[in-house]
Amino acid sequence: MVSRGEGGLCVLGKGNVMRLIGLLSRLHPRSFGMAPAVIEDETTKTIRVVGLAKQSSHRGRLFEKADFEQLVIGGHAKKVFRNIKNDIGDSETALWLGEQFTEACSKINLPLPPFPKREYKAKTGVFFIGTASGMYAYLESWIVKAFDLFRKEKDIRKEIATLMRWTLPDHPATLAASWLTSPNKEQEIKWQINTFGNGIEIDAWRTKLERVVENLTVPFSKTRIIAFTGRSGTRRNEAAKAFAEMAKGVFRSFVIPLEKKLPARFDQRKKKKLLMEIGQQEVERYPLPLTLAALENGTGDGKKTVIIDSVRHKKIYQVLNWLGAKEVVLFGVSALEERTPKRKLEPILGDPTEIEIPGLIKRAVRVVDDNSPFEKQLKDLVAFIQE
Amino acid sequence: MGKQGLGGKTPLTDPRVRFGHAFPNPRDKEAPDPVKEIWDILMNNEALGPREPTDLGTVSKAERLLGIKPNKRPVYAYVGCLHEELGSIGLVITPEWFGKDAQGVSRCDTGGLIGKKGGFAHLEDEEAEKALNTLSHHPSYNWEEELHQEVESAFGGWPDYLRGNTPNAEAYNDVRKQCIKKSGTKLDRRLWTWEVRNFEAISAKHLEAVVLNNDSLKEFRDRFGDGPVSVDIRFLPGGDGPEGTHWFQEEKVVCAFLGKAM
Numbered sequence: 001m002v003s004r005g006e007g008g009l010c011v012l013g014k015g016n017v018m019r020l021i022g023l024l025s026r027l028h029p030r031s032f033g034m035a036p037a038v039i040e041d042e043t044t045k046t047i048r049v050v051g052l053a054k055q056s057s058h059r060g061r062l063f064e065k066a067d068f069e070q071l072v073i074g075g076h077a078k079k080v081f082r083n084i085k086n087d088i089g090d091s092e093t094a095l096w097l098g099e100q101f102t103e104a105c106s107k108i109n110l111p112l113p114p115f116p117k118r119e120y121k122a123k124t125g126v127f128f129i130g131t132a133s134g135m136y137a138y139l140e141s142w143i144v145k146a147f148d149l150f151r152k153e154k155d156i157r158k159e160i161a162t163l164m165r166w167t168l169p170d171h172p173a174t175l176a177a178s179w180l181t182s183p184n185k186e187q188e189i190k191w192q193i194n195t196f197g198n199g200i201e202i203d204a205w206r207t208k209l210e211r212v213v214e215n216l217t218v219p220f221s222k223t224r225i226i227a228f229t230g231r232s233g234t235r236r237n238e239a240a241k242a243f244a245e246m247a248k249g250v251f252r253s254f255v256i257p258l259e260k261k262l263p264a265r266f267d268q269r270k271k272k273k274l275l276m277e278i279g280q281q282e283v284e285r286y287p288l289p290l291t292l293a294a295l296e297n298g299t300g301d302g303k304k305t306v307i308i309d310s311v312r313h314k315k316i317y318q319v320l321n322w323l324g325a326k327e328v329v330l331f332g333v334s335a336l337e338e339r340t341p342k343r344k345l346e347p348i349l350g351d352p353t354e355i356e357i358p359g360l361i362k363r364a365v366r367v368v369d370d371n372s373p374f375e376k377q378l379k380d381l382v383a384f385i386q387e
Numbered sequence: 388m389g390k391q392g393l394g395g396k397t398p399l400t401d402p403r404v405r406f407g408h409a410f411p412n413p414r415d416k417e418a419p420d421p422v423k424e425i426w427d428i429l430m431n432n433e434a435l436g437p438r439e440p441t442d443l444g445t446v447s448k449a450e451r452l453l454g455i456k457p458n459k460r461p462v463y464a465y466v467g468c469l470h471e472e473l474g475s476i477g478l479v480i481t482p483e484w485f486g487k488d489a490q491g492v493s494r495c496d497t498g499g500l501i502g503k504k505g506g507f508a509h510l511e512d513e514e515a516e517k518a519l520n521t522l523s524h525h526p527s528y529n530w531e532e533e534l535h536q537e538v539e540s541a542f543g544g545w546p547d548y549l550r551g552n553t554p555n556a557e558a559y560n561d562v563r564k565q566c567i568k569k570s571g572t573k574l575d576r577r578l579w580t581w582e583v584r585n586f587e588a589i590s591a592k593h594l595e596a597v598v599l600n601n602d603s604l605k606e607f608r609d610r611f612g613d614g615p616v617s618v619d620i621r622f623l624p625g626g627d628g629p630e631g632t633h634w635f636q637e638e639k640v641v642c643a644f645l646g647k648a649m
Contacts, residue, residue, distance in 0.1 A: 025475050026602040030609070033601060034627040036634075053631035055638065058551035058576075074411060074419070076475060093631060133629040165608050169601070170626050183613065191612070195622040199648060 017042040020088060020129075022068055023078045024049065029098035029124035032142070032167045034135055036060070037094050038068050038077070051093025051132060080122050088129060095135040098125040104163055108156045110149055113138050114318040117284040130285055137289040139168050145324055147173035148218045157181050170196050176212040218324035220295070223304055225325045226385065229311045229360040230333030232272075232348050234370040239333050240309035243378050247385065249305030254316075257293035258282065276353045283313045283353075291319040305385070311360060312353050331381060332364035335371050402645045403482040403531065404545060405595060406464035406583060408435070409474030421476050422606045425597060428478075429620065434588035435478070437462050445502035452501070452519050453491060453584075461490040461584035466534060467549045467644040468580045469598060469635065477598035477635065479623075479643045480589060488587040489526035494537070495563060496577035497523070506566045506575030518562040526583075534581055541579065549641040554579050591620070596643040598635050600625040 019042055023035040036051035047068060049060030071077035097112070102125075105112055115138070116128045128135065143164055150160045150173075161177035168174055175192050182188035186202075193205050200208075226249065230236030237253075244251035261278050262271070282290045294308060304326075311317050311330065320328050348354060361367060366384060368377045411421045427433045437460040440446035447457065455461060464484075469477035493500075500507050500515050500522070507515060524530050538545055541554035548554075553574045556567040566578050597620060599607060604624040623640060625633045642648070 025600060026606065028602065028606060031602065031605055033605070034632050036632050051631050053628060053633045056625070056632065056634035059634050061551075061574075076411060091631070132631040136627060136629040139627060162609070165612075166605050168627065169604055169608060170624065191622075194620075195624060 018088065020080060021047070021065075022072065022080055023094050023096065023122070023127060024071070025076050027078050027096050027098070027122075027125065028166070029100040030104070030166050031096060031098045031125075032101045032163075033096055033139065034132065035078075035094040035096040035127065037088065037092070037129070038063070039088060040065065048090075050088060050090050053132075078122050080120065080127075091131050092129060093132045093135055094127040094129055095138055096125055096127045098166075101125075101163065101166060104159065108149075108153075108159050110146060110160065110163070111322060113142055113145075113288050113322055114315055116287065117315070134286045134289045137286075137292060140171075141288060141292070141323075143168050143171050143173050144216065144218055145322075147177060147216055148221070148324060150177050151213075172208070172212045173216055176209045176216070179206075179209050180213070220306075220323050220325035223306055223325050224327040224329065224385070225295070225320055225323070226305060226307045226329045226331060227311045227317070227320055228307065228309045228331050228333060229317075229357055229364060230368075230370070231335075231354055231357050234333045234335050235374070236333035236370075237309055239331075239368050239370075239374055239378065240307055242374060243331075243381055244307040246378055247305055247307070247382050249307045252295055252306055252308045254279065254290070254294040254308070254310065254312075257290060272348075276348075276351055279312070280352045283315055287313075287315045287319050288322075291316055291323070313356050314360065317360060317363070329385060330360065330364045332361035332367040333370055334361055334367050335369070402545065402647075404467045404534075404549075405482060405644045405646060406466060406480040406484065407469040407477055407644065408462070408464045408480060408589060409469040409477040409598075411474055411476070422603055422610060425476050425478075425599075426607070426611045426614070428589070428594070429591050429597070430614070431591050434590035435462065436588040440498075442498060442502060446498050449497045449501040449519065452516060453493075453497065453523060455490060455584070459586065461586050462589060464583050464585070464589075465496075466581040466583065467545070468551075468576065469640065470580075475600040475603045477640070478589060478594055479596035479598065479640070480593050481595050484587065484589065484593040485526065485583055485585055486587070488585055490584040490586055491526055492524045492528065492530045492584075493519070493582045494522040494534075494561075494579075496580060496582055499575070499577035504575075504577070506570040506578040507562075509569055510562060510566070514562060521561055522563075530581075545645060546641060548579075549644050550637065551576055594620050595646070596621040596623050596640075598623045598625075598640055598643070600634050601627060601632065 019040045020037055021040045022038040024038065025035075027035055034051060036049050038047055038049055040047045045065070047063060047065050049063055052060055068077060072079050097115075102112065116130060119126050119128060146160055146164050150157055153160070157177070158181045161174070161181040164171070164174040164177050175196065179185055179188050179192070189202055189205055193200055193202065197205055226243070226247070228236055228240040241251055255275065258275050258279050261282070262274060266274055295306060308320075311320070317330065366381055368374065368381070410424070428435055450457070450460065464480055497519060499505055500519055503510050503512075503515055510518070537558065538548045541558035542548045542552065554567065556564050559567065563578050567574065570578070599622065601624065621643065623636050623643060625635045
C-alpha cells in the first residue's frame with residue numbers, strides 16, 4: 001500500500017510507511033553528484049538521513065524535520081514531490097543530475113550515461129535512487145569518458161574541465177584537467193595540494209598529474225565488445241561460447257553478477273525465474289553497474305575481444321555503446337522453429353527480459369540461425385569481425 | 388558563574404584542541420550565500436561576527452544568565468566540533484583566537500540547555516538555569532586542563548570526542564549524567580560538547596582550516612577557484628564515494644582539531 005501525504009515521496013518499507021521527503025544539500029543545477037536523502041517515517045514522524053558514508057553518519061543522527069524545513073527555505077536542501085515504490089535503505093542514496101549540467105553536456109556532445117529507468121523530477125534537475133556504489137559508478141565512468149574527450153577535443157577543454165569539477169572535483173582526472181586548463185598552473189597546483197595533496201611537494205604532484213594525462217584511459221578503449229542476443233529456448237549461449245573460442249576472445253556473461261544476488265536459499269527449480277526477476281530489477285535500477293560487473297570492469301585477461309552473453313534490453317545495448325569501446329558488435333541468434341516445447345517457452349517469452357529481444361535482433365549485424373548447424377555460421381562471424 | 392581558577396591563567400595542554408564553527412545554521416537568516424561569506428573572510432573583506440540568534444528567546448535568556456549584554460553579543464564556537472544539523476561549511480579556529488576578548492566557556496551547548504532541547508528536554512526550567520551556572524566558567528578559569536581530564540575520563544581520549552562518539556555517562560557528576568542516561572539511543576552531542584564565547588570576530592588570521600562539503604566545494608571552485616590561495620589555511624572538502632557521501636573528510640577534520648598534519 002502506498003500512502004500519499006503532503007508532497008514528498010512514498011516508499012514501501014517493511015512495517016511503517018517511509019516517505020522520501022528531500023535531498024541534501026544545495027544541489028546546484030550545474031552539478032552531477034550524489035545527494036543524501038531525507039526519509040520520514042510516517043508513523044513515528046521521525047526522520048533520518050541515508051546516503052552518508054559511515055564516517056559521516058553521526059551528522060544525520062539528530063536531524064529533525066524542522067531542521068530540514070529550514071534547510072529547504074535557505075536553499076540548502078530540496079523537497080521532492082513524487083512517489084517511488086522501491087524500499088530505500090541506509091546504503092542507498094540519490095544521484096542528482098542538474099538540468100544545466102545536462103544542457104552543457106549536450107552543447108559539447110559529451111553524452112551522459114544511460115541512467116536507471118526510474119527518473120524523478122525535482123526543481124532544476126532530476127535524480128535517481130540506488131545504492132551508493134551503484135550510483136557512484138555513474139560518476140566515475142562519466143569522469144573517465146569526459147577526460148577521454150578532453151584529450152581529443154582541445155577547443156572545448158575548458159568546458160569539459162568545468163563539468164568535471166561539478167561532478168567529482170577530487171578525481172585525479174578532474175585535477176589533471178583543471179591543471180591543464182588553468183590560466184595560472186602554479187597557483188592551481190598549490191590549491192590542489194592545499195586541498196587534496198596531504199603536504200606533497202609541488203614537483204611530485206605535477207608528476208602525478210602528468211601520469212594521469214598520459215595513462216588514464218577509458219577501460220574498454222582498446223577492446224572490441226561482441227554482444228550476443230537471442231531468446232530463451234535458442235542455443236544462443238552455446239553459440240556465444242563457441243564463438244569466443246574460435247575468435248580467441250574472452251567470454252563474459254550477465255548471469256555471473258546476477259547469480260551473486262540470488263538468495264542464500266532457494267528452490268533450484270525456480271532458479272531461472274529468479275534470475276529473470278533479479279535481472280529485470282538490475283537492468284531497471286543499475287544498467288551501467290550491471291554491465292560493468294558482467295564485463296568484469298574491463299579485465300579482458302589481456303585479450304582485445306570480449307564476448308558478452310546476453311543482451312536482452314535496449315538499455316544494456318545503449319550502455320555497451322556508451323562505454324567507449326573500440327567497437328561494439330551485436331550478433332543475434334534466432335530460430336524459426338523452437339527447440340524447446342511451446343508449453344515451456346510461452347510463460348517465459350512474455351517476460352520483460354524477453355520482449356525486447358526481437359527488436360535487438362533486428363539491430364544485429366549478423367543473425368545466426370539456430371535451426372542450422374553452427375560451425376560454419378560461427379566461422380563466418382569470425383571472418384566478419386576480422387575484416 | 389561557576390568555579391573560578393586560581394591565578395587567572397589557563398595552562399597550555401597538549402594537544403590544544405581547536406574550535407569549530409559550522410554554518411549555515413538551517414535557521415540562520417543571515418547566511419544566504421555561505422560560499423561567498425567564506426570567500427570574504429579568506430580575503431579579509433569581512434570577519435565573522437555574532438549572528439542574530441534563530442531562537443531569540445532562548446539565546447537571550449541564556450546570555451542574560453551568563454551576564455552578556457544584548458548590545459554586545461559574542462561569537463559562538465565549539466571545542467573540537469563542527470556542530471550538527473548539516474552545516475555545509477566549517478571553520479577550524481586556532482586556540483589563540485580565544486584571547487583577551489573571550490567571554491566564557493561552558494561544558495555544553497548553552498542554548499540547548501536553557502531551551503531544554505534534545506537531550507536536555509526532561510530538565511525543569513530551574514534545573515536548567517542552575518546547571519548553566521554550574522557548567523559555565525570565566526575564560527580565566529583552568530578550563531582547558533579540566534576539559535582534557537573530562538575527555539580522558541568520559542571518552543578515553545580526544546579521538547572519540549572529536550568523532551562524535553558517545554561518552555561514558557558515569558564520568559560526569561552534573562546534570563549531563565542524567566541527561567545522557569535518559570537520552571537512550573538518541574544521544575545528543577550538545578550535552579557534552581564544550582562551547583566557547585568570544586567578543587572577537589573570526590577573521591582569516593584565526594583560521595587553520597576551512598571545511599567544505601562537496602556541494603560547497605563545487606560552488607566555491609566555480610566562483611572563486613581562480614582567486615589567490617593562502618597556503619596557511621588548509622581546505623578539507625567532503626566528497627562522494629562508493630560507500631556514500633563523506634559530508635566532510637571526518638578523519639582529516641579530527642586531525643585538524645588536534646592541530647596535526649592532515
